[in-house]
Amino acid sequence: MRKRLTLWVFVLPGLLLYAVLFVYPALAGLFYSFTDWDGLSPSFQITGWKNYDTVLHSLVFQKALWNNLKFMAAVVFGQTLLSLVLALLLSGNRRIYVPLRALFFFPAILSTVSVGLIWSFVYDPGIGLLQGLFNLLGAEGLAPSWVGDRRIAIYSIAAVQVWAHTGQMMIVFIAGLQGIPAELKDAAAIDGGGRWRIFRSVTWPLLAPSATIVIAYTTIQSFKAFDLIFTMTDGGPNNATEIITTYIYHLAFSSYSFGEASAGSALFLVLLAALTWLQFKALRADRISY
Amino acid sequence: MTFLRRSVLLLYSALIVAPLYxxxxTVFKSSPDFYAHPLGWPLPPTWTNLLRLFREQPLWQYFRNSVQVTAGTVLLVLLLGSMIAYAIVRFRGRTAGLLFMIFAAGLMxxxxxNMLTLYDLARKLNLSDRPLGLILxxxxxxxxLAVFMLSGFMKLISRELLEAGSLDGCGEWSLYWRIAVPLVAPSLASTAxxxxxxxxxxxxxxMLLLGSKSRLTLPLAILQFRGEYVTDYPMLLTGVVVTSLPLVVMFLFLQRYFIAGLSEGALKG
Known part of the structure; x- marks a missing residue:
């Protein structure tokens, strides 16, 4: 009994901090989503589902959701494919591979604000790096306005996200590859399997758990992305890069509709919880043993 | 290495290195030089941007703020997280499962x-615009996330070892501090x-919790530089480089922990 009492002393400080500064704000947010509070005045009214109705019918919210899906699709596709290819190339034991892995991983330790500003320079229409490249190739007039053009801005930012986090996902794949016993591949090779065949029938099925982790993590990260868009375009031009998190931020701190913003947050939470749940399901389903 | 493999690796290295290079x-270029030849070698290289940035901005203050908040948070999270993880491993059974669930729910x-209510709660508790508030x-x-990662590591400690210590008259505190913590030290380092x-x-x-200029942490500070040096890329990029240096230097020396920690974080988060 004494032991259990002492153990509660280990738990209490953290539990208290978590309850007051994490759980309470989360629940309070849910409550405010049913009110018309503006975040400043002491009084507010309970308005039921009205905020949810307003948010779901708001054109900007719909646009933000759609942009977020485009952003997610581009990042998940680009990042998963690229990190898998790099991992396959770098999973061996050559001495040069270690510094290359570190180099590819490196952007992950930079702050998103730094990455955003570095790429604002790369994309700059006047003196940017890409413009310089186009000039070098004698195609001055052909460079698009990377983050100024409404049609491509969200993809330009997706490319930056891929640049920053591919190396990190590559490490997850490399860990997965190194967990595959070499005998399995050797046996397949002896049985006459070509390289592509070995990859498809041996490596890929055993790599599936890593792929699930990478895809799930990347999906969730691309919904959480806030810093990058806030730094590079702040949702512009003309809401072309507004995603759900920046939409909530603008609703709360530019238009002072705390109630509506809370409703947006609650919808966002439902979406993320569903994704996390799917992630757990997928991780279970894909477990392969050998 | 085949030609194809070599070219892919070279191309991707160039993609990472070129923007950074x-x-x-640009840090060593004067503004006129930069706008005349944005991609050329600095002629001549100059320290002007660096000197100007340190003269015009309270950079040391921002560094101090960032160090204070980061050190405080990392230490507090490691301490509280490892204590909870230890208790979860020692409790076993229903209590352990329940505690784990309570914290794991936070991962979702x-x-x-919570940005609105965090902002609001901080003002009400008088924790706005204070380093302590940001740390808490x-x-x-x-x-x-820390409880999730650390309890995974603590579960690997053999139960017999802790029980043997307990029989020898070790209290929970010394079991935690003398056996559990040293055994998971490498994992604590990557979590850190x-x-x-x-x-x-x-x-x-x-951004939600800090208001006054003297309190800013580095990412907020460079966002503010952007406002001030709106057309002055050399100054802005100097800010980016200078504020990134501490982590870059640490990464060079402690790569192993950073790479392990950040991929663990991805696996669990």
Missing amino acids: FVVV VPSQV FSSALLLP AFLLVVVWNDLLLP
């Missing part, structure tokens, strides 16, 4: 969801590296 070179709630809020938000990167680079929470 031009950013670093990203801080972006950051810690609360990172605690679920992960937390360090997250807290040092965080933008949203400092």
